[in-house]
Amino acid sequence: MxxxxxxxxxxxxxxxxxxxxxxxxxxxxxxxxxxxxxxxxxxxxxxxxxxxxxxxxxxxxxxxxxxxxxxxxxxxxxxxxxxxxxxxxxxxxxxxxxxxxxxxxxxxxxxxxxxxxxxxxxxxxxxxxxxxxxxxxxxxxxxxxxxxFDPGVTNVFTAWAMKHHFDEIDTLDIIDCNAGDHGMPFATNFNPEINIREVTARGRYYQDGEWVETEPLSESRSYDFPDGIGSRKIYLMFHEELESLVKHFPSIKKARFWMTFSDNYLKHLEVLQNVGMTRIDPVEYQGQQVIPLQFLKAVLPDPASLGPLTKGRTCIGCHITGTKDGKPREYYIYNICSHEAAYQEVRSQAISYTTGxxxxxxxxxxxxxxxxxxxxxxxxxFDPDPFMEALNQHGLPWHEKFL
The missing domain is CATH 3.40.50.720 (NAD(P)-binding Rossmann-like Domain)
Known part of the structure; x- marks a missing residue:
């Protein structure tokens, strides 16, 4: 207690x-x-x-x-x-x-x-x-x-894979797909200021002991998601769990983070960047210092208001290659979360649910x-096993398969 x-x-x-x-x-x-x-x-x-x-x-x-x-x-x-x-x-x-x-x-x-x-x-x-x-x-x-979830569950997924399925991990791809739709012209599924800062930052991935930088969202490819979600375009970004995972699992040779974005989201984001609304440095307006991104946050929909509007599912997981008993192995572990089910339970959309x-x-x-x-x-x-058991108990069941 x-x-x-x-x-x-x-x-x-x-x-x-x-x-x-x-x-x-x-x-x-x-x-x-x-x-x-x-x-x-x-x-x-x-x-x-x-x-x-x-x-x-x-x-x-x-x-x-x-x-x-x-x-x-x-x-x-x-x-x-x-x-x-x-x-x-x-x-x-x-x-x-x-x-x-x-x-x-x-x-x-x-x-x-x-x-x-x-x-x-x-x-x-x-x-x-x-x-x-x-x-x-x-x-x-x-x-x-x-x-x-990412960071968090994805770290535990990796630890679970290392404990149960791999002797060494060679490549780790963390892939975050939001296949949901809220019907709004432009809205972020979590804090707009944090979301836009993250997405507009330079990409970064780990390879052979070095960090490689890329222009924001400049690298993309298609990925076929399970359970009927299908093929979606994923974009390379930097995410903080990469930093700790390569530290704690030194066998990893390459680690990347990918996320899906709709064409509509990217179009609006490009316009907002072009007109200076994503800037995080202050500008003077009518004698006051204003940070454009913080003002933009104030006029965008509150993510907490998107719960009843959002339909569809998220799929977040880890695609891993490596070796077990001297043999190559490819493995995928993931969670599917329904926006509608999350709202039914806690009056929230699945992005907040998968973090909370x-x-x-x-x-x-x-x-x-x-x-x-x-x-x-x-x-x-820490030992991933009790956390993995709790995911199944508390609303985020996970699935794994060998490819």
Whole structure:
């Protein structure tokens, strides 16, 4: 029986709160905190209303709080007041370090779903958080980084493959397909600012001990997805899990990350880039400093509003080649998630669902002691088996096949 403080009340925070509330035997008390407390209150009301339809269901104790996660002193005060066993960070990536500082100050374990990113630069790296290793170890507490889907589940998929199916991994391709449609002219399925910064950054992949850079979205190919999704065009990007996976599995010779985008999305993004709306440096407008991308975020649809509109499925997985017992092997492990089913369960689309469920499972691993340690850890550093079992239990069943 544990108490968790969830920081962030966006689309992912909504899913995390719902999923934690479904496992009251682990999460006996939930505090949901955000800059805007009314968002937290709305989510808890939603959880209560959905639970009312199930007379056998017992909800944990739930409450809300207001906090500015950029402010270490305020975060520290909130943690000291609530005394959680774990802080589950699903706020913005810019806020990872302040929240980690507050956990250090209070001696409380930490979990997040995305690596730290400086506001002034679209740079994705675990470097800043790995630097906390000794401080967390000295404090006797644990930080689990990237407990979403990608990063997160994809790291665990790779660890599972290495444990059960390979002696050495030669190539790793992480492939993320959203085959859903929300019908909007242009909208992002998660935080627009983070989404656009990620997509417009230079691509990068790992090959033979070196990182190779590419122009944004300049490399693409077709990939045939399972379960009737069919052939889709995938684009090479950089994603942070590559950085940790090649560190922890040194046999990997080549590691890449791919994602699908619709022609409509790419057309709108190109126009927005051409007119300067994706810039992350401030411009002066009527005597005020405005960051164009942050203004664009304010006028685009809130990803949390896309749940009832989005139809179709996601498919995220790892395509791996390597050797087992001296023989070559090719293998694919993946999850299919329905946007409609996610909305039916937690009033969210599948993009938030596939991030929020693994965040809850990562927290469950820590709070039950299935995963434990002192210091800063990535997902692939622990035994994948209990996490893989929990994916099947909590709404993200996985499939594997040899090719």
């Amino acid at each position: 544990s108490k968790v403080l969830i920081v962030g009340a966006g689309g992912v925070g909504q899913v995390v709160a719902h999923k934690c509330a479904q496992v009251a035997d682990v999460f006996s008390e939930i505090v949901l905190a955000s800059r805007t407390e009314s968002k937290c209150q709305a989510i808890l009301q939603q959880i209560t209303e959905l639970a009312a339809a199930d007379s056998a269901r017992t909800l944990p104790k739930m409450s809300t709080a207001q906090v500015d996660a950029d402010d270490v002193a305020r975060m520290t005060a909130l943690i000291q007041r609530e005394k959680p066993d774990l802080v589950l960070n699903v706020a913005l990536p810019y806020q990872d370090l302040p929240i980690m500082d507050a956990c250090l100050a209070t001696g409380v374990d930490y979990l997040d779903t995305a690596n730290y990113e400086p506001p002034e630069e679209a740079r994705f790296s675990y470097t800043w958080q790995w630097e906390y290793q000794q401080r967390f170890r000295d404090a006797g507490i644990m930080a689990l980084l990237g407990s979403g 469920v693994p965040a809850m499972i990562g927290a469950k691993m820590m709070l039950t002691g299935a995963w434990k340690g002192q210091g800063v850890f990535n997902m692939e550093e």
